[in-house]
Amino acid sequence: MISTMPNLPPRQPSSADAPLTSLRVTNVPLSATWASVGTASWIVGVDNLSFWRTFALAQDGLSATTAASTVGLGIFLVLLFAAVLRPFVVGRAGIFLLCTLLVTSASVSHYLDAWGVLFDKGLVRNMIETDSREVRELLSFPAFVDVLWRGIFPAALLWFIGIRNDGWKQSAVQMTLLGVVAASVASALLATSYGTLASTFRNHRELRFQLVPTNYINAVYGYIKGEDTTPTALLQVAPDARRTETLSGRPLVLVLIVGETARAANFSLGGYARQTNTALVNRDILYFQNVVSCGTDTATSLPCMFSGLGAEAFSVQKARERENVLDVLLRTGVSVQWLDNNSGCKGVCARVPTRQMPTSGIDGLCGEDACLDEILTQSLEERLSEVKQDTAIVLHQMGSHGPAYYRRYPAPGKFQPTCDTNRIQSCDRQALVNTYDNTIEYASQNIARIVEAARARAPAIDIAVLYISDHGESLGERNIYLHGLPPMLAPSEQTHVPMLAWLPAQTQDRLKLPISCLASVAGQKYSHDNLFSTLLGFFGVATAAYRADLDVLAIARASHACGNAPQRLTLK
Incomplete structure (x- = not known):
């Protein structure tokens, strides 16, 4: 049916x-x-x-x-x-x-x-x-x-x-x-x-x-x-540059350490209450109290300090279109080498021999994606043993780069407790400061190692060490962290940076500059603008681009402590 x-x-x-x-x-x-x-x-x-x-x-x-x-x-x-x-x-x-x-x-x-x-x-x-x-x-x-x-x-x-x-x-x-x-x-x-x-x-x-x-x-x-991408011919800086320094038969060497994110406020050499620079005590270190950075970030400060443009006239675009002081030194016969343990030189080392430090593979020094700054000291010792001519060696540190401060030094660190996270705003303020101070203490240890490596070579070469940080850092003051604020609004913690120097007796004689003269002007106001002419003055480079009033060495020679009149290098 x-x-x-x-x-x-x-x-x-x-x-x-x-x-x-x-x-x-x-x-x-x-x-x-x-x-x-x-x-x-x-x-x-x-x-x-x-x-x-x-x-x-x-x-x-x-x-x-x-x-x-x-x-x-x-x-x-x-x-x-x-x-x-x-x-x-x-x-x-x-x-x-x-x-x-x-x-x-x-x-x-x-x-x-x-x-x-x-x-x-x-x-x-x-x-x-x-x-x-x-x-x-x-x-x-x-x-x-x-x-x-x-x-x-x-x-x-x-x-x-x-x-x-x-x-x-x-x-x-x-x-x-x-x-x-x-x-x-x-x-x-x-x-x-x-x-x-x-x-x-x-x-x-x-x-x-x-x-x-x-x-x-x-x-x-x-x-x-x-960002003008139009290709332009590289502007030659100081085309008239000539070496006037009399050869002594011994190489003249400068080790320039560019620190990262170190602020002067946390340097005990400058009066900070905590002993963050214990490794530098009794090492004949001269500390400069009043130094201001060109910018508040590496991308600005690093090219600015080497450019010779000065903070007021500087722009990243201008710096890309011209040589810098390293190019001038290289052109006048100084061997220049750049050793980098950071994220790059921002174009400063584009035309000089450069070595980027490894980011892994060395037990005790390297973590997952970065190595501690001690790796620079090891590489420096190799370079110093090979020096045969006047040389400038730039060491670009990782320093106190945030927000992961706890990764910038070997654990556990001198100051405890610490902020072992990149979420620094969630940490107790004292723990955050402790962690940052540990980075400064570790940076001081590395500077001391570099000074000792230089001291070991002093019998054979005339050598000096200069350290300067690229910019400072905020650690929660006024609820501000890290760095990078526009310079017109940036607090002093981001712009007041440490600078120090070490010159053994032989180098003082070579430069005709007793350390007492340099010490007499260490408290004056300086900035990244001083680096360009100071490097030229150190290696005896005469050029119209050189300014004696910005050369820290010339300022020291002209001080009352030395009893000398201002000196300017002239072409011969």
């Missing part, structure tokens, strides 16, 4: 039949205008905690006026950012733009909030020039969680909700209305709060480096604008 199915009404399609690609959190996608306003509101409110903190602390207490100014500024920023974004929010490209902005803003905001850094084109340059090891040290699980909830989650939500296409007429009306409302709020804000806002932004210039997303957009634009 054959049964038949009753006639059933046709099944209505359901949402389950929709393809997966069309799934949305809601069936009502946002208009492009509301998506722009929502994104701007999230960024202004959630990704600008550092900006609002600085703005609030800049006010004279809480009052109706300051509250109104703060709320009004927030509304204006939301409308301004939304008005700027709206013309670009079209279709899938518009969704992608907003999602990218959310994730990028969250990433930038994390480091602004965690470390108190300011975002400028110098920071962009540091990010681009950093290596994989430094990148790994900047990453952490809390950073991922922060970016996840502040950036990835809202971006994913926006992506799944979607944006509808309102048509060009409706879009034009919405954009016009948004612009009019933003202009109206701006007018009202200026009329009621101009004095408060003008005073705040004038006296707290760091605010413009904290305001997300304009800070990183302007920084990236400034970096790209300053």
Whole structure:
């Protein structure tokens, strides 16, 4: 027997039949205008905690006026950012733009909030020039969680909700209305709060480096604008340079140690209460108390100190287009060698013999991706044993490079307890200072080893050792960590750097410079600007580019302690 199915009404399609690609959190996608306003509101409110903190602390207490100014500024920023974004929010490209902005803003905001850094084109340059090891040290699980909830989650939500296409007429009306409302709020804000806002932004210039997303957009634009990729002929520096120093039959050697992230505030040789330089005591070390760096990051300070341009006229682009003092020394017959245990020389050693230290493979000295600075001393001893002519050897240390300070010295370290993480902002302040001080103590031990290696060769060569740090570091003072702040806003901890020298008796005689003369001027103000002419003066290079008033050796010879008139090297 054959049964038949009753006639059933046709099944209505359901949402389950929709393809997966069309799934949305809601069936009502946002208009492009509301998506722009929502994104701007999230960024202004959630990704600008550092900006609002600085703005609030800049006010004279809480009052109706300051509250109104703060709320009004927030509304204006939301409308301004939304008005700027709206013309670009079209279709899938518009969704992608907003999602990218959310994730990028969250990433930038994390480091602004965690470390108190300011975002400028110098920071962009540091990010681009950093290596994989430094990148790994900047990453952490809390950073991922922060970016996840502040950036990835809202971006994913926006992506799944979607944006509808309102048509060009409706879009034009919405954009016009948004612009009019933003202009109206701006007018009202200026009329009621101009004095408060003008005073705040004038006296707290760091605010413009904290305001997300304009800070990183302007920084990236400034970096790209300053990176002229047009090939140019390398400008020869000091083409008239000649050696005037009389040959004595013994090589004249300078070991120049470029420290990394060492700040003068933590050098006991300069008065710091803790003994962080015990290895340098009783070694005839001369310490210079008042030295200022050219910049607050390696990418600026390193090329600047060798360039001869001076801090005021310096730019990274200018430095790339010209020779530096190492080129001048090499051209005048001085052997130049660069030994690097850092992430590179930032172009300074591009035309001189260079050796990059290994990053692994040496038991007791190397970790997963970096070696301790003792490796430089071993390489230096080999070089000194081979010296046969006047030579400049530059040792570029890893030094106190953060945030993983605990990896810069052999465990356990002199000062305890320590901050054994790259999340330095989560550590107890004293533990963080202990860890940083351990890096300074270890750097002092390495300087002492280098001095002893030089002393061992002193019977055969005339040798000197000079140490100078590239920039300083912030350790949580005023809630600021690491370095890289714009020089006009940087605290002294990031710009006041240590410098020291060692000259044995034979070298003092060779240079006609008793150490007492040099000691008499050690307390004067110096900067990275002094290095260029000091190196030329040390090797007796005469050139119009040389300045006796910047040569520390010439300044010492001209001091009252020496009773000499200023001397300038002249061409013969």
